[in-house]
Amino acid sequence: MNEHRIKKVIFFLLILIFVVSEVQGVEEIIFPPPPEKSRIRFLQELRGPADLKIKKSFLTKIWEFLVGEEPEEFGHPFAVAVRDEKIVVTDTKKRGFHIFDLGRNNYRIVVPRVVNLSSPVGAHIARDGRLFIVDSLLKKIFIFDIAGKFQGEFAHLFPFQRPTGIFSSPYDGSLWVVDTLAHQVISFNPAGEKLFILGKRGTKEGEFNYPTGITIGKDGRIYICDTLNARIQMFSPVGKFISAFGKRGDSTGDFSHPKAIALDSEGHLYVVDGLFDAIQIFDEKGRLLLVFGQRGSRRGEFYVPTSLCIDESDRIFVVDSYNQRLQIFQYLREY
8 A cells, every 4th residue: 555655656746847847848038037127038949840840842852752861950050031921041051941931831941953052141032022042152142932943143244252141121122232252232223233332341431341241221221240340330221321330349249240130120230249159139329238148059049140030020030050940039029
């Protein structure tokens, strides 16, 4: 009888341990931590379609059968683009890109055969649905539809040296391409015709030293990561210098190698720094508002983040490159 009771006690203790561990596993991750008012909430991490319970497309299944492998997870994720419930993540190891269509609940990996991607380091989905993939080593920008079908080459007559960042203006539809090696940013119309070139190498206002990331606000203002000058520069829709902020250092609010930038619906600037393993948030005047994340592999931590994008619902998508995942957060608005 006593032995039976002991077994029952052990059984219930095991259940209790399991329940507690499950509760701890879904513990909410927010920034800043209490008692400060929460501004950022961790939503989920994504390593492949299994994390979202997304079914694979027929073409993806055919690809897996032909090559004898299952590209279920990221190899070396690098850039992210999001629009209308569609997530695109470039993969420099697999020389292609992953498409997650949350609206249709499907997934596919695209490894183009018409063009052999070498270093897909940039991605952007324009308002018209075109997907732009930037290949820095091929010095080209390729156009796909949102299903991954090749459409052609963008601005094929322009002599890019090493294109990296790309973004379309919600203000006038122009497309802006960062050419890191040329220390310039080039503006094109939607057809790929050059409008003007912004900048040259230097440290003065409007000059760049290996720029990389770019984003554009609804008002047409352009924000550029001037990476080796360790600053963010802001320009008008026609490329007139407005202001700059940031300095090199290792203190909170400083920069080492700012590489990616994005805007939320309230105009806050989110900056990814290649060496800080954290996201810094500023207002449009460059005043630091919040820092979230640190080096690590747990949820809400980063190991060499390389890109970020913010969608219409203020969800923040961060490519956590060395952890081989995409982390998704939610900005908690004031209202």
